[in-house]
Amino acid sequence: MDLRKSVEALWRIEAPQLIATLARRIGSLDIAEDLVSEAFVSALEQWPADGIPPRPGAWLMKTAWHKAIDRARREETARRKAPLLVAGHEGELADVADEALDPIPDDLLTMVFTTCHPVLSPESRVALTLRLFGGLTTDEVARAFLVPTATIGQRISRAKRTLAEARVPIEAPSAGELPERLRAVLDVLYAIFNEGYSASSGTNLVRADLAVEAMRMGRVLAGLSPTEPEVFGLVALMELQASRFRTRVDAAGIPVRLEDQDRRLWDRTLVEHGLSMLDRAFDLARPLGVFSLQAAISACHARAATFAVTDWVAILALYDALTQITRSPVVELNRAVAVLHVDGPEAALATTRPLLADRRMADYHLLGAVRGDILTRLGRHTEAAAELERAAELAPTRQERQLLLSRMAQALTPHNAGGQSSKEPPAQ
Known part of the structure; x- marks a missing residue:
């Protein structure tokens, strides 16, 4: 060993x-x-x-x-x-x-609230918590958030220094402080979950340990905040996405496309619990917040018995609502996949064009993966192969790189054209 x-x-x-x-x-x-x-x-x-x-x-x-x-x-x-x-x-x-x-939930929860203290910038809160809570290297945190390693290193060092200089106590917030601190913690927990759902580096695409910890702490927060809809929305989102873990990769660790996953293997307990958490979020708030909207999108997939009967019209409407309250380019990319299934590949390709000029997406491999599949559907095989080859170069894991290269080969073989994105882009 x-x-x-x-x-x-x-x-x-x-x-x-x-x-x-x-x-x-x-x-x-x-x-x-x-x-x-x-x-x-x-x-x-x-x-x-x-x-x-x-x-x-x-x-x-x-x-x-x-x-x-x-x-x-x-x-x-x-x-x-x-x-x-x-x-x-x-x-x-x-x-x-x-x-x-x-496990001592109070200790971990206290640490998360400490690293999400208002004295820190939102970016520093996420970077520091993921570095400490997730046990990730600085480089892995940088990959997760599409920024240079040096930038993340500076954020983490500055965050530690700021907490020390401000003499921030390592303790959970009081009841009066909880609401304003809660959103920062939710953002961090979902960042941690996403790293578990789709690892930014390493030998495994899925890091269930991180995802499980994020879900556990989300449930603890739900118990502490029974009237906060976004807490329930986040728990619902994480559980619905985690229900697919058994089918996310094949026996060789290669990612499996959503349309090819055996839905009989999805964890129905997590699905049912996630749907009940989403119902709770619906009962507590209108309009829905960012996490609840994303959970509603995941619920559309969870309720579909097969990929063919997925309610893409509802999913597109939910993404339209989501884009009204967030400017995330990853959300825009996810929306393009919904546009593909509702309005066709030409409309989907047009939706992705503005993302090419977004510097945050310059090194994001899923942009090329989605565009490559759209171009394949349009019969533009050479362009599709170029997009998929670049996506493979940017892919953070060997397994994703292998899948994208396979998709590139398929794009160059007209009778194999078709399919959808090589990996579910995680909604953020």
């Missing part, structure tokens, strides 16, 4: 919980991340000789906690806190291992 790969996998799984728990204990998000990173370095140094412990998360938590105590003792400003830190938690080092193995 490759130890480094095992430790990297553990980082994604364990780091968010470790950082959240440690940050609550010591009161510093930045220091908590450093300590957890040091614990993982210690693992790389010690595990080759000792072997991976039976409970690696517990080992990492105990190691990070020891390092927190050592750090407090070393720092002049913390001289008085060191004995209190040790004395106040006598016996806790024995218990901290067990605590690290069990």
Whole structure:
């Protein structure tokens, strides 16, 4: 077994919980991340000789906690806190291992509300939370949000510095603060879910661990905010999209087009629960918000027994409503797919043309994927192949690249023309 790969996998799984728990204990998000990173370095140094412990998360938590105590003792400003830190938690080092193995929703939820504090810009909130909560690298966060790596790195560093300088406490907001903080948290949770639904890098298209965590925290928020329609809209959206996880990729990990998915394998429990969450959102608000509208679009797919009977007219109407309240180019691209099925390929191609001039879409592989399929339907095979080849070059995962190259080959074979986008563009 490759130890480094095992430790990297553990980082994604364990780091968010470790950082959240440690940050609550010591009161510093930045220091908590450093300590957890040091614990993982210690693992790389010690595990080759000792072997991976039976409970690696517990080992990492105990190691990070020891390092927190050592750090407090070393720092002049913390001289008085060191004995209190040790004395106040006598016996806790024995218990901290067990605590690290069990999910502690309050810690993770508190961390998300902290990283979504109003003192930070919206972009910084998303970047910092996804970096810490998702255990993603800076490069992966950059890919997820279509911006340069250096820009994301600066946002994350600046966000940590801002939280420290503003002395933002690591605690959940009061009841009075909750509504204004909620939208930022919802945006972040959906960003995390989207990274799980369609990974921006790595060996797997789907990262179910991220998606499951986002859904779990969304449900916690729904319990805390029973009158907030967009919370229920977000939970509905995530659950309806997650219901397709079993059919998103084939046995080789290659993405499966929506029209080719075996809907009998969709998770009906998630579908039914998602639809009930959407009903709750409908009951609480008119007009619908961004997340509820997107959930309504996903519901159209979930209710269709086959791809052929999908209500594309309703989907297009929902996208029309969505474009009135958001300027996302990804939403515009999704709308083009609906236009394709309602008004035909010529109208759909025209819908995509303005996106070619949008700098945010310059490196977005799904733009070329959608345009390539539209051009194939129009019989413009050479142009279609060029679009699909460029999309393949931009694809963040090997599996997506493989599928797009296959689609390119099909585009150059007239009798294979047709089909739809190589991957469902995630509505945002």
